[in-house]
Amino acid sequence: MRKEDSVFCANLGYRWGDVGPDSDVDGVLCMASAIDMASAVRRDLQAGDVSAVLFDPQVYMAGLPFEDSEKTCARLATYPWFPVEVADYESGEMTRRDWLGEVTSEMGAEWPPALPTTEEGTLALVRSAIDFQSDFGVTHVILPAPLISEPDSDLAEALLWVDAGLEASQDVKTPILATLAVSDVCLLRDGSEANPILSIAVDQLSARPELSGVYVVLEQSRGEFRGPIHRQVCRSLLTLSHVLGEECRLHVFVNFAAEFGLACLGAGAKSFASGYENKCRRLHLPDFVQRGGGGAFPRFVSLGCLCEYLPGTDLERIRDRRLLRLLQNDRTLAGAPLLDALQAGRSADNVVGWRESRNNVAEARRHYLQRLSAAARQLASMEAADRARIVYQLLQDAERDSAYLDSIFQGDPLWESGTHVGVWRAAYEDFLGSYDLA
Amino acid sequence: MAFDPPLTQDEIEAAVGGLRAIRSLGEGGQGCVWLAEASNGNPAALKVYARKDNVQIRVEREVEALGDLRCDSIVELVDWGRTQIRGEDCVYTLTGYIDGPNLHELLGAGQLAESRVVRVCQRIAQAIDAMWALRIVHRDVKPENIVVARDGGVFLIDLGIAKHLDKTTLTLYGRVWGTPGYMSPEQMAGRPGLTLRSDLFSLGIVAYEAVSGSHPFGGRQDLIGRVDPPDVRDRCGVSARVGSSIHWLLKARPVDRPSSGAALIAALPG
Numbered sequence: 170m171r172k173e174d175s176v177f178c179a180n181l182g183y184r185w186g187d188v189g190p191d192s193d194v195d196g197v198l199c200m201a202s203a204i205d206m207a208s209a210v211r212r213d214l215q216a217g218d219v220s221a222v223l224f225d226p227q228v229y230m231a232g233l234p235f236e237d238s239e240k241t242c243a244r245l246a247t248y249p250w251f252p253v254e255v256a257d258y259e260s261g262e263m264t265r266r267d268w269l270g271e272v273t274s275e276m277g278a279e280w281p282p283a284l285p286t287t288e289e290g291t292l293a294l295v296r297s298a299i300d301f302q303s304d305f306g307v308t309h310v311i312l313p314a315p316l317i318s319e320p321d322s323d324l325a326e327a328l329l330w331v332d333a334g335l336e337a338s339q340d341v342k343t344p345i346l347a348t349l350a351v352s353d354v355c356l357l358r359d360g361s362e363a364n365p366i367l368s369i370a371v372d373q374l375s376a377r378p379e380l381s382g383v384y385v386v387l388e389q390s391r392g393e394f395r396g397p398i399h400r401q402v403c404r405s406l407l408t409l410s411h412v413l414g415e416e417c418r419l420h421v422f423v424n425f426a427a428e429f430g431l432a433c434l435g436a437g438a439k440s441f442a443s444g445y446e447n448k449c450r451r452l453h454l455p456d457f458v459q460r461g462g463g464g465a466f467p468r469f470v471s472l473g474c475l476c477e478y479l480p481g482t483d484l485e486r487i488r489d490r491r492l493l494r495l496l497q498n499d500r501t502l503a504g505a506p507l508l509d510a511l512q513a514g515r516s517a518d519n520v521v522g523w524r525e526s527r528n529n530v531a532e533a534r535r536h537y538l539q540r541l542s543a544a545a546r547q548l549a550s551m552e553a554a555d556r557a558r559i560v561y562q563l564l565q566d567a568e569r570d571s572a573y574l575d576s577i578f579q580g581d582p583l584w585e586s587g588t589h590v591g592v593w594r595a596a597y598e599d600f601l602g603s604y605d606l607a
Numbered sequence: 608m609a610f611d612p613p614l615t616q617d618e619i620e621a622a623v624g625g626l627r628a629i630r631s632l633g634e635g636g637q638g639c640v641w642l643a644e645a646s647n648g649n650p651a652a653l654k655v656y657a658r659k660d661n662v663q664i665r666v667e668r669e670v671e672a673l674g675d676l677r678c679d680s681i682v683e684l685v686d687w688g689r690t691q692i693r694g695e696d697c698v699y700t701l702t703g704y705i706d707g708p709n710l711h712e713l714l715g716a717g718q719l720a721e722s723r724v725v726r727v728c729q730r731i732a733q734a735i736d737a738m739w740a741l742r743i744v745h746r747d748v749k750p751e752n753i754v755v756a757r758d759g760g761v762f763l764i765d766l767g768i769a770k771h772l773d774k775t776t777l778t779l780y781g782r783v784w785g786t787p788g789y790m791s792p793e794q795m796a797g798r799p800g801l802t803l804r805s806d807l808f809s810l811g812i813v814a815y816e817a818v819s820g821s822h823p824f825g826g827r828q829d830l831i832g833r834v835d836p837p838d839v840r841d842r843c844g845v846s847a848r849v850g851s852s853i854h855w856l857l858k859a860r861p862v863d864r865p866s867s868g869a870a871l872i873a874a875l876p877g
Contacts, residue, residue: 324800325799328742365798365799368793368798368861369799369800371861372802372862373800373802375866376802376804376867412862416862
């Protein structure tokens with residue numbers, strides 16, 4: 170596979186080892202919010218032979234509130250493209266943990282950072298982000314940009330960063346992606362090209378021939394679901410994927426849309442990234458609030474139903490109703506032992522790695538990544554028209570099957586209902602209709 | 608008129624040192640333009656803008672960008688500055704003076720030959736690309752702003768400045784700048800963040816008009832973006848290649864148009 174063709178990338182959290190070669194992903198995407206700079210430059214990726222490595226500078230996270238999320242703010246502040254004065258890390262004098270503690274205690278007054286509004290000020294920051302990525306060995310450089318959060322924005326601030334990035338990357342040989350980080354509040358009204366945010370973005374970004382592509386980041390203002398749940402917001406991602414990807418032939422890379430990233434591939438995006446944990450799957454700033462409490466239970470993702478189910482509580486009941494066939498296409502190396510055990514009448518608790526206990530998520534994570542990788546690869550091998558059709562079919566089938574499961578278990582609902590699937594299907598239908606692709 | 612009574616030669620020369628004012632070329636709502644002789648002896652166009660709303664700020668911002676612009680199809684900015692005339696703060700610009708008719712005047716004598724229209728498109732497309740490299744959008748590409756020099760050169764003039772002088776220029780909400788009949792759909796809609804594709808659309812109207820002798824939308828801005836223009840080849844004997852290039856420029860959706868002037872030039876013959 171050529172680098173340009175990579176389709177699914179795993180978003181890496183703090184523990185890069187969570188995504189190993191057996192995750193079978195095409196690429197990995199490291200995030201500045203997940204790891205401080207001193208650690209990032211010393212740590213090795215462990216994902217094996219991946220065709221894409223990206224590092225997201227995440228300037229769009231500059232608005233993260235320090236009071237609730239000081240650790241994440243401190244990690245971000247260690248990178249030179251955030252205009253915050255922090256102490257340098259001296260490996261001989263302190264541990265990284267102590268250093269980060271020092272950074273955290275000293276930077277509070279400086280956060281949120283005041284992002285520059287001049288070409289000169291922006292250029293210096295962008296240059297540092299590009300240099301870092303080049304040293305890191307990325308296959309695609311991501312030009313950073315701040316979050317677009319005003320529905321009537323003219324995108325001037327974000328474009329200032331893009332143009333500074335283009336100026337700073339003139340000698341860069343790897344493909345260049347411009348960040349388009351948009352809050353869903355800008356997309357709620359209209360997900361079609363009639364939305365000025367979308368029409369300006371499409372017109373402006375496609376008029377910069379130096380760009381290889383656009384890195385689309387969706388910020389979720391509300392956290393009721395682990396992915397986009399509003400019809401117009403979903404449609405917006407499809408509009409961007411289609412117009413920029415299919416019509417303007419740019420590499421569209423969608424991040425933080427969870428499994429809806431597959432629908433974006435159907436619309437014309439070339440790549441998407443997601444991950445098992447919420448912070449890797451969606452961009453919802455309250456997810457970064459430091460909390461105590463227990464860890465997550467393992468969840469089995471089904472692309473057949475586009476839902477996640479608990480391995481014991483849900484899947485055993487589904488098995489008992491002889492409905493495991495609805496998940497037959499969700500078989501992966503990591504998930505097969507669970508499905509086989511259930512089929513044989515055994516409990517999920519007897520399957521190594523799938524016991525329904527807190528923090529026991531390694532197999533569930535592997536399954537998630539393997540399943541999305543396989544689905545994305547399958548789509549990538551198709552012609553555009555077939556891809557669009559197959560995704561529509563996937564959404565229709567998932568809506569039907571998840572709704573059926575919901576109806577069966579309405580007295581004692583499953584972990585996740587398929588309500589969102591109907592929204593995704595409807596958004597996709599809107600999209601197909603607006604481009605005469607139905 | 609911005610200056611009433613009109614400025615005299617003496618007033619001009621006193622306000623802007625180092626040049627000789629020769630004759631007035633025009634008066635507008637926001638200023639005046641004079642043919643002058645620059646200090647190096649070359650003919651120059653002097654534009655003086657009266658203090659009005661935020662015109663001066665806009666002029667200064669655009670002039671700043673123009674200082675970096677280098678293109679054979681754009682008149683050179685020689686000088687600019689602030690001055691006082693009749694006790695009022697004013698801004699002036701001094702650009703190269705092109706001796707020749709504008710396209711509007713040329714079209715008054717009839718449509719142009721295809722090869723001549725192609726040359727106009729090539730040169731203006733180069734100018735649009737050069738401006739876009741600095742993220743400047745002209746916003747007022749129209750026959751009056753295209754000058755065909757006596758030596759055959761083609762120039763785009765009044766880069767973002769003509770709009771301050773031209774009485775037919777629209778100013779709505781401080782955002783819509785342009786001339787009715789030549790504005791792209793997105794420009795007329797007041798969409799911020801215009802790109803070079805907006806200027807390319809206007810160039811499409813100019814080219815259509817130049818080659819066929821008629822405006823593609825009958826001069827009606829309200830039809831632009833709502834209806835497709837009639838096939839230019841039904842109106843004149845233009846080649847298929849030129850005809851399709853013109854219609855490419857006239858697409859209602861910006862992304863359906865060329866993404867650069869260079870793309871247009873590549874589509875045009877020789």
